[in-house]
Structures are given as C-alpha cells and as structure tokens.
Amino acid sequence: MTEFTVKRFRARPPAASERVLGLAIAGGLLRAVVANGKGQILSHAAESLDNLDAYGVFHRLQHLAVAALSTAGLTTADVKAVGIAFGGPVDPLRGVTIFSPRSPGFEDFPLAALIEERLGVPTVLENDARAAAFGEAVFGAARGCQTVIYIHLGTGVGGGIIVDGRLVYGASNTAGEIGHIVVTAGGPLCSCGKPGHLEAYASEPALRARIWEALALDPEDPGHELVRRPFRVPELFQYVAISPAIRDVIADTVQKLALAIASLIASLNPEAVIIGGTIAESGAAFLEPLQGRVRQFTYPASLRRVRIALAELGPDAPVIGAIALALARV
Template identity: 75%
Template sequence: MTELTVRRFRARPPAATDRVLGLAIAGGMLRAAVADGTGRILGEASEPLDNLDASGVLRRLTQLAHLASTRAGLAHLDVKAAGIAFGGPVDPVRGLTILSPRSPGFEQYPLAALIEERLGIPTVLENDARAAAFGEAVFGAARGCQTVIYLHLGTGVGGGIIVDGRLVYGASNTAGEIGHIVVTAGGPTCSCGKPGHLEAYASEPAIIARVLEALLLAPDDPGQQLLAGQLTTRRLFEFARLSPTIRRVLDDTVQMLGLAIASLIATLNPEAVIIGGPVAEAGHDLLEPLQARVRQFAYPASLRRVRVAFAELGADAPVIGAVALALART
C-alpha cells in the first residue's frame, strides 16, 4: 500500500478539476461516489450491506466503484485517490479495520491495501464519524473553520475533532470518542460497560429506552399514545410539549449534551460544534435548548467565536467525508 501519512490531512480547497472516489461502509449500506474537487458527486452507486462478510464487501465495493465511475461519465476509473469511511474502529495509519459490528471478517483486515491493489489508486481508510467530521469541515456546516468538533448522535455517540485543519487521532487513535465523556458520576451504563457516559444519555436507543422506562411509571401520561407506533427521537421531541414525562427525559438528555459540549469548548476552543446523526433530525426542538445549555455551562471567553449548529451533509456525510479525505491526498 502507498505510504499514507494520515495525520497530515488538512482541510484545504482542492482544484475543481480533481476527480476522486469516496467509498462508505456505514449505516447498513455500501456506497461509492465519484466526485470533483468541490465535493460535487458526479456519479454514484449503492446497495444494502445485507449479511456480506469482509471478502464479499470488498468484491461488491469494487464493483460499485466501477459503476459509479461509469455513471460519472468516465471511460475507466480515472481518479487520483480513494477514501473509505468505515462504520467501525480502524487503524488509519496502517489502513486496517479493527472490527465491524455488522459484518464478520473485518478483524485486522487490510481494507485500504486491498482496495488500492484492486483499483490501482492511493487509498486511505478512516472511521465513518471522523470522515463525516472532515466532510463537514471541508464541504458542510463547518467549511472555512480550522478547529471543529463534530458529534454524531445515532445508534451510538461518536465524533471527530479537527484542530488547525487537521484530524486529531491521539496516542491510540481514539480521539473523538465523544460518547465516552463522563457527564455524571453515576447514571445509566454505557455500551462500553462504564456508568455515566454521554452515550448512555444521548444516543437514539438510549433516549428511547429511558423514555419507555419513564412511561412505565407514568400510566396516565399523554405520552402513552406513542407506544403504539415506532418511536424516534424526532417524534419524542415533537410530542414532548404534551408529555411531562417525555419532556423530563429529553431535558436531561439536553443537559448532558450541554455539559459535554461545554467541556469540549473549554478544552479545544473551536470555531464550530456540529451536531449530526438521526437525533439531530429533531431540529430546533433540540438545537435551541441545547444552545441555551451550552451558554449556561461553557466558559464565557471560549463562547465568543463558537457556534453550535446542525450538520449539513446528512446521510451523505460519510461518503462526502471519504471524498474530502481522498482530495486531501491529491
């Protein structure tokens, strides 16, 4: 595999004539997109991940890359580099996936080298949350910013940190694991087994589970009528004005998020804190009280130039992030 100094990525404006490939294995989908230097997707292809193992994913991702190239009007895969956003922990320096929560065979799997070998182009691998963070910094809600915190609120709570235009990795590549910030000394248990972590309050499954638990103790609450349908955080935030029980749980969630973000702002002094993922679909019912909590808890001097906003790239964030990472290699 081509030597890739991942830690030198910078959010720089690439040339519009650049052509790169973004690949994403995230959210239960496989996706390939050919894009130009402005992040505009010229051609793409996708399919469900289903129950494919690592070798099956490699085969299908290669086929999707060629299909995306054809749809972009390229006679062959004439791109300068490829980026991969992977839904699981990775070693970005060695181009290895550590494991996948969805697919077998990704333990210490040299995905970047194998894609590079099959496609013949320099390839870089990144965790999907960090890729999304980089995408938002280059093409999304934080474009133009050099120091950015990105939180992804979905089945878990992940994120990415960019300082002086560079992704931050830390000593063991775990920088940006924002879901494991401690927000209380007790509280519910996180997926990692430790109590009081942000993920146990702010991931979508955690929010829904805590609402259901609270409604069991409040049989006369109007929120009981939601139990007949599918629950999402968006529905909960919309209904909260009618349900004191749901409102209390969501207020607690927003407070914990505000505490975590205030601590990150004091530590990193960012220009932007960007919130993405399914929980962010709650819209202003979430954003406005969250901004108020951040103002309440954060160090005033650090608040002067920071804005807290929603992500702009939506479900495209991982693949656009992979594009941005590939462009950073050109």
C-alpha cells in the same frame, strides 16, 4: 500517519476536473460515490450491508465502485484517489480496520490495501465519524473553521476533532470518541461496559429505551400514542409540550450532551461545534435548548467565538467526508 489538513486543502484546492471515489460502510449501508474536485456528487450506488462478512463487504464495494463509475461514464483510470469511511475503529496509518460492531471478520482487516490493489487507485481509510467531521469542515457547516468539534448522534455517539486545521488522532487513534465522555458518576452502562458515558444517554437506542422506561411509569401519559408505532427520534420533539415523560427525558439528554460539549469547548476552544446524526434532524427544537444549556455550563471566555450548529451534510456526511479525504490525498 497520512495528515489530512483542512487548511492545506483550502490553500490548494483540487481542480474541478479531478475525479475521486468515496466509499462508505456506515449506518447499515454500503455506498460508492463519484465526485469532482469541488466535492459535487456525479453518481452514486448503494445497497444494504445485510449480513456480509469483511470479504463480502470488500467484494460488494468493488462492484458498487464500478457501478458508480460506469454511471458517470468513467473507469478507474479516471480516478485520482479513493477515500473510505468505515463504521468502526480503524488504524489510518496502516489502512486497516480494527473491528466492526456490525460485521464479522474486520479484525485487523487491510481494507485500504485490498481496495487499492483491486482498483489500482491510491486509497485512504478513516473512521466514519472522523470522515464526517472532515467533510463538514471542508464542505459543510464548519466551512472556514480551523478548530472544529463534530458530534454524531445516531446508533452510537461518535465524533471527530479538528485542531488548527488537522484531524486529531491521539496516541491510540481514539481521539474523538465523544460518546465515552463521562457525564455522570454511575448511571446506565455504555455499550463499552462503563457507566455514565454520554452514549448511554444520547444515542438513539439509549434515548428510545429511556423514553419507554419513563412512559411505563405513567400509563396515562400522551406519549404512549407515539411509541405504539415505529417512530423516528425527531418525532419525539413534537410531544415535548404534551408528554411529561418525553419532556423530562429529552431535557435530561440535552443537559448531558451540553455538559460534554461545555467540557470540550473549555478544553479545545473551537470555532464550531457541529451536531450531526438522527437526533440532530430535530432542528431548532433540539438545537435551541442545547445552545442554552451549553451557555449555562461553559467557561464564558471560551464562548466568545464558538458557534454551535447542526450539520449540513446529513446522512451523506461520512461519504462526503471520504471524498474530502480523497481530495486531500490528491
């Protein structure tokens, strides 16, 4: 397996003059970004994923890559490597996607080889959450840390784990599937069909569904004012003080997440736990209660050096991570 090492990347950083291409298929978007050896974005191109199948995505990525390169005044001959962040499980060793929850045709699909053949540039493929973890460790909130847990709270709950500077994959490439940590015996079903997983509590769809269910029990709750219109999850935290239903669901979500984080800290003794994704955009209103709950549940000796923080790269994390992976390849 190609080994992506934060420690090695820091020891031999690529030159600023080098150019790499980051591609991302995540969050309903296709993105192409050209960056230099410092991870600074020079140009980008993006479009909606729409209803494309695997080959449709492959062809659109090619066009976006060429468009981003053209905007930067470059061609594929100027690029040292390509990194791809994919929103679904992958086999990084073979450079293939396992499947996509959004698009058909990605079963055992050789995406890295196809991009490498078409662009003529060495290409690496990674799951978007693991790519984001690597990006945060190299360019984001976990800079300088060698053991990092990254948790992404969005349409699902994903993550990535870096131990001693190395991305962790596990026996079947599923290390970092933090959304499937069991936080209660029983409880709602996860998207995988198993009960009590973190994703059934802390993903954006799960949180919305639980808010609606709680509000349905109290027609007078002020939180109905929020859910009568389309709303972003970070807005929920503005209603915690006035809506008992929203307050209770948020408190339970924070507790479930804290239980998972406490277990991860006790197991891996990380320097940093980084929280990214839509829910994390709530800032201190989300982070401070979470830090308090984690302190409540975690083995004290493991807390001495760990820092729990919000991600810095925002929605760019997967593609920035793809850039970091490409630079590590260089």
